Amino acid sequence: MKRAFSIQSLILLAACLVTARAAAEWYSDTQSIMGTRVHAEVWQEDAAAGQRVLAEIMAEMRRIDAVFSTFLETSELSRLNREAGKGWMEVSDELFDLLKKSRMVSDLTDGAFDITYASAGRYYDYRAGERPDEETLRMALAAINYRYVELDEKTTRVRFAHPEVYVDLGGIAKGHAVDRCAAILAREGIMQGMISAGGDSRIIGDRRGKPWTVGIRDPRREDVTVVLLPLVDTAVSTSGDYERFFEEDGVRYHHILDPSTGDSARATRSVTILGKEATFTDALSTSVFVLGPVEGLKLINRLPGVDAIVIDAEGVMRYSAELDELAH
Secondary structure, three states: OOOOOOHHHHHHHHHHHHHHHHHOEEEEEEEEEOOEEEEEEEEEOOHHHHHHHHHHHHHHHHHHHHHHOOOOOOOHHHHHHHHOOOOOEEOOHHHHHHHHHHHHHHHHOOOOOOHHHHHHHOOOEOOOOEOOOHHHHHHHHOOOOHHHEEEEOOOOEEEEOOOOOOOOOOOOHHHHHHHHHHHHHHHOOOOOEEEEEOOEEEEEOOEOOEOEEEEEEEOOEEEEEEEEEEEOOEEEEEEEOOOOEEEEOOEEEEOOEOOOOOOEOOOEEEEEEEEOOHHHHHHHHHHHHHHOHHHHHHHHHOOOOOEEEEEEOOOOEEEOHHHHHHHO
């Protein structure tokens, strides 16, 4: 019987496979997108494929920024803020879906997560060290209520029930972007990788037989890491009062606002959430920060598959129930 392959050809094929495996390596890229540092790493056996996937990830990040940025006048979110206060506005499925998810988290957290916080938040300038005066803040507070963002699911239309409502999806859009890019890796069959946008990350698989390591920084010392987390197949998000802030008369004004006051939430310095999807870990890290360590950890302990590490206003580290058991 004639063989399909000679012994020599099989040996040559095996040698080629070994060479291909030996050539496999990590490919990475880091860019400034969405006002933050975007980083991606993938394990690939083919250099061209690795670079192509990285380029696709960065392109997707830029596309999402063009939709959800409040700094770009041409973004769909900016158009929503200009027009939805005047009446119904049809929006893309992607924007509508993220508004629905925002509403879900708002309901879950009794309004601690509220995208209309920006009705007051837009009057803060952290670089210039400026905050709204009492009268401006009082008027802005009247427009903060997530229920003012009305959704018509049949037509994917949106309107604001108060004319001064202004929304910002910064507390959920980066997580959404990370999840979208994780879907790109899944589609390409990539089983090991990592994608991060600022404080939001998705860990895909492990790191060649070892867990990935994600550090939580000390909120008051930039170069000091207080916790190292070994992670596999996890979404992780951190919100801290050190990201955008200024101090005035010994008071820290930062970008995580309590929707009930329009002022910075100050019961917490840092919140890290672990879960399955970055969209929700992103929103939950903001939520727990606003709720504070006691009520925030009560919330997390009710959610299956979600864990939290909170550094409170005194610098004390607290854990959700499951992590607390592991820590002790």
